[in-house]
Amino acid sequence: MECHRPRGRILMVEDEEQVRKPIRLNLTKAGYEVLEVSNGAEAIMVMEADADAVMIDTILCDIRMPRASGLEAITYFREHYPSVPIVVLTGYPDVELAASLMKQGVLDYLTKPVTREELLTVIERCVDQHGLFSTHQ
């Protein structure tokens, strides 16, 4: 990879290890630190545990999961952490859902299976935007 400096922290909310493992490998290799949880309820718990310490740059979130679906988690994140960009990763290409998520402030929408290039481009954009936002604050 062209960039080797630590780029930021990503919270990955995804129930399947089959998806988590390659994302973890790709993001780690690209210089990101990855926190992993397997459902929305766990994601909320992680964020609530120590909100200041966590300092997440981007949340990568699946939609359909057992226990507190991605949608519930996204509503929570928007309310409590409005500055943290959210990227949705879903197996269901659904225009209506995508539109309603964008209205809620979700920054990007990826449909599985996604290529590494797409994934890294979107994450990079979100992390950069979060960096800009934080700097302005």
Place this chain on the structure above:
Amino acid sequence: METPLFTMRYGIPLPPQGATAQREGCKQAEQALWRAYHETEKILASLPSSILIVNGEHQIIYANAVASHHFGFENCPLVGHSLFEVLPIPPDQWNRLTVDVPSSGSPAGHPLHDGEFETHKRVYQYRLFPVALYGADEAQTGLVISDITEQKQLQDQLIQAEKLSSIGTLVSGMAHEINNPMYGILAMAEIILEETDPEKIKEYAHDIVEYSKHVAAVVRSFACYARPASGDQKMEIDLNERLIEALKMVARNPQFGDIKVVKDFAALPPLWVRRSEIDQVFVNLISNAAQAMAGHGCLTLTTRLDTDRIAASVSDTGSGIPKANLTRIFDPFFTTKDPGVGTGLGLSIVFKIVSKYEGTVSVDSEEGKGATFTVHLPVMKLGRKEAHDGVP
């Protein structure tokens, strides 16, 4: 006033008075009897069904013309043959059916006993009725046999059509189940392309193999479910295993949500059935249960063995069924779901399939307190598979 040659009482000629009149009367009575005999024969021969009467020793004592034609006895009489030589009805099935047929009197008020068999590539349904022939000491049993091949084919088509419509709702579950490992395969392959450590390459390649196996298993289970029932053969199945498979199929759907599943299975003898039909029954019942709970609740799958029958129940803690609907839920096209959600055929197909295997399906529900559907199926007698081959 002219005296009639003979008077009629209840349609039967009474003997006339006087020698000449008597001779004349006998001749006419004889002609009347012949006419009546021929008319009865003609009526019986014109029926679209075969009629057989058998005595206590299972010997055919009467057969109408259609019967001889149906069962390939055009050139030699059916009468005198054993019923079991002519029709592929297993003797134990026959004994089970005839034990309840009243020995005399009209079948009205008694449920007709029926069964099915297949011969010469046609499917026949037979119904039994008691016959008390004049002067016979022992009870006879009558059979009306109808060719239901076309009906069966239509039924198979309907079952298939319903299955295809339910596949629509199962497909989103399949997309989810396939998309994740598909992504894993793609991403791991991309990672391997840039990886130089042979150990890691080996590990990632192993992941790809596992993910591919997962995709193959999902595709196989759906392909197996979607295949027309008429195409697959009957086989020995373990009902507990089929319940787990049906559950997996339904639980893949995202709408299954957080439903808790309780399994309470008893050890069961095998069933001799078409696997895809039994899968269809339980996929239907489990999807209905899941829909009734809208993602939250408890689904209980229970199996029991009651002497010669297997009972399998699917219970939910959902909205329940209003009393007024209980009698209609097995009717074709009856649905309370929104347009596009259900065809209203699911439970009627469950009923059709279960009846086909001489089973029953019942429901116990109270509004607001969930519902329990119980399927009873007769146990296959071990070593007597042929006894069930009558069920097409």
